[in-house]
Amino acid sequence: MVGLSTGEKLFIQAGIAQDLRTDGRGRLTYRPISIETDVISQANGSARVRMGGTEVIATVKAELGRPNPMQPDKGKVSISVDCSPTAEPAFEGRGGEELSTELSIALERCLLGGKSGSGAGIDLSSLIVVEGKLCWDLYIEGLVVSSEGNLLDALGAAIKAALSNTGIPKVHVAAEALDNEQPEVDVSDEEFLQFDTSGVPAIVTLTKVGKHYIVDATLEEESQMSSAVSISIDRHGHICGLTKRGGVGVDPSIILDMISVGKHVSEELLNKLDSEIVAAEADEEE
């Protein structure tokens, strides 16, 4: 994928060891982030996030559906990611499939929380319209427009921004339906309910190159990684999900160390994201 000479590889590794990366950043500095919301008018909510050369779009579509009989008081959310061949020729056909599944599973794990719903960024019970009969199904879709490394963090940020941009139409349930009938509903196209996105965690990926770890790795840096840990952390500093990439074994104490570093970085990232989202929403209103 990335063709690097031995010299370039050593340059990247040595730079990381000296806390000065090839693009002049320190180990724990992000590339500039910019967020634009409401970019896709067909969707209920959308956002475009740029992180240096990486560009992703996330959209949220809401459809009325039936709740799962096992959990009649909860709506449903699904996350999928599409890696378009416009970003990288290697994604053509089934080439992007492996990466797409890996990313969507990592996002589901990081954002949707445990089986009982604790640690979830989205409150599923707020999606219910009529208990056991009608609920909102949220389809969160991510699109990789340009891939320059650190896709997971960018997608996480884009989903957070898209959710805060999402308006769910208000539903008026017409009349009491019989037990086994679907109730008649009137979906308002004027009144929208806004999501509470304060609980949506941010994802921080720490990529381990040599003995050190870096945030927001570029594609070149990712090719030199031995392993990477993605941690999703919410405002309260709780860990909502964690996945590890790369098969190389890591000492447990290093993982714990990475978690504490991730926690520290996530505070800054969350503040940055929140202010960017507010700015983007303000831009849009003008």
Added chain:
Amino acid sequence: MAKKATPTTTTYSPSPTVHKTRPSLFRTDDVNWVRPDGRGFHQCRPAFFRTGAVNAASGSAYAEFGNTKVIVSVFGPRESKKAMMYSDIGRLNCSVSYTTFSTPVRGQGSENKDFSSMLHKSLEGAIILESFPKTTVDVFALVLESGGSDLPVVISCASLALADAGIMLYDLVASVSVSCFGKNLLIDTVLEEENYQDGSLMITCMPSRYEVTQLTITGEWTTSKINEGMQLCLDASCKLVEIMRSCLKESAVTISEE
């Protein structure tokens, strides 16, 4: 196969130092909470392993943890497909499938589509891929019955099958998961418990190297809880790997006797 009577399988649990303050309450209101199979919170299910379950394979293993029954076959190393590019290290190909009758509702097992890639990531770091360049090793796992904590069982069983096949490994890989219920941590959960868990943590590690090859966490966790959960899992893995090792020794003895 199975010439010997089933050895008395013993349950194992991580060292008792960790649960000094073992919580007696479950979700604060249910005082007399007992786990569906009567185990303690920090007690694992009895583990049973047997190598050589499939004759046609280079190596295979069968594992049974309570109701979770798994069979893993390893084929190869054999020549990589022609379409594959040249590689001076070996390739690992993993696949996990469920039988249609493995779950309470027929065909539910296919929901776990990420298990194959998880198995791959867990084993990759333990195999000395340099030892079989240009070739591929296939690991096929089949969950005969899903009784909870399926993936950890599949991973442990797969590493045993690899060892049985004579694939060079840095160390056996053992995997254990804990689930979080309110304030309590429960190790090696069964299916009924999994449906109500607040979060789960799964570790796969190489105990003698003391390295974690894979770690996943879902749900809400504090750092101290992660710490506690990791310690529990690592400790349990060390004990699990001993059981796996004794199974390998046993099969080696049987072969030399023949």
